Amino acid sequence: MDTSDPSLPPMGAALxxxxxxxKNVVCYTSDASTVVEFLQTLQLPYSIWDDYDCIEAKSKPETGMVLVLPNVDKTLALQQDKLAKYLQVMRSQDTPFFTAIATVSPGFVPYAxxxxxxxxxxxxxxxxxxxxxxVELSEDEIEPLKVTLRQVHVHPSVRRYVLDIIVHLRIHRFAKQASGGGCSTRALGDMLELCQTLALAQDRSFVIPDLVKLASEWYFPFHLELIQDPRHEISLQFGSDPDLVTQLIDKLHSFSLQRTQETQYPLYFQYMVLRDVLEKIVPAI
Known part of the structure; x- marks a missing residue:
């Protein structure tokens, strides 16, 4: 597996x-005020939630808005699902723009x-x-940016390349098979839009395979769901030694924890699984 140092995408490129x-994004920070100050500098309209009670009764803005959601990783599962429904509704609202930025602590593990x-x-x-x-960004520039992004061409072979990555991640030996490894039906659309974003950032009018790899490193580590119990490792169904599988997973977890501390990258195990997949798939030509 590739052990090069990964890093989280910068907020300036994501926003x-x-x-x-x-789209909504998660920000690894122990202080939500850093996000608020960033939005204030950009002079973007924002709202910050100071509690997660009665989420279903929260008002839904009719104008463009950035919603800051502090400490989402510390909320209860019921509150999280209510928040998910709120964000799902806001995605379909007829507002000029809407983005939620959820802040989480440095030790946050998405699937846990x-x-x-x-x-x-x-x-x-x-x-x-x-x-x-x-970055230089005003409300007036958002609508033209939408049009420009949609015009970035994605060749069918590139789309197939993304699909190959998704399929291989879903069946990876360390992926949680019950949830398809965390690669939902949204993964293809999310990835293609991220590829268009990265292409435009490089002044390209089309997506190249190298951008698919970069987009994968931005997108999949957050979404991957990996097995926690060695008994769920898929090769056991074909005769693998349970003790050896347990030793392997324990050593990989220890290695990823060490590398997480060294690189300050919180999703290192997921990144290793992704790199393992990328090395096995032939990119689009």
Missing amino acids: PASLAFR HMTAYLKRQFWFACAEPRPQDL
Whole structure:
């Protein structure tokens, strides 16, 4: 498996496309005020929730809005599912733009601390905003950005390449088979839109395979659901030694924990699984 150092995507690269595609993102930060200050600098309208009681009664804005959701990883499962429903409704609302930014602590593990329903409402996870992440972005530029992004061409072979990655992740030996490894039916559309975003950032009018790999590194580690119990490892069904499988998984968990501490990248085990898949698939030509 590839052990090169990964990193979370920068907030400055994530936010413009999130607004254009009406996507929500997760931000790894222990202080939600860093996100608020970032939005204030960009002069974007925002609202911050200070509690998660009676989510179903929360007002739904009719104008463009960025919703800041602090400490989502500390909410109850019932609150998370109600929040997921709220975000799902807002995605279909007729507003100029809407994006939710959920902040989570550095130790957050998506499939352990977030319900599957809520996790599907988010595009990917990004890093805490930094001054160098600031971009020139105004409300008037969001609509033209939508049009430009949709014009980035995705060749059928590139689309097939993305599908191959999804299929191989779903059947990976460390993927949680009951949930398809966390690759939901939204994965294809989410990935293609992320590829268009990265292409436009490089002033390209079409998506190339290298951008698919980069998009995969941004998107899939947040969504992958991996087995926690070695007894669920799929090769046991074909005669693998349970003791050896347990030793393998324990060593990989220990290695990923060490690398997480060294690289400050919280999704290292998921990243290793993704790199294993990417090395096995022939990219589109």
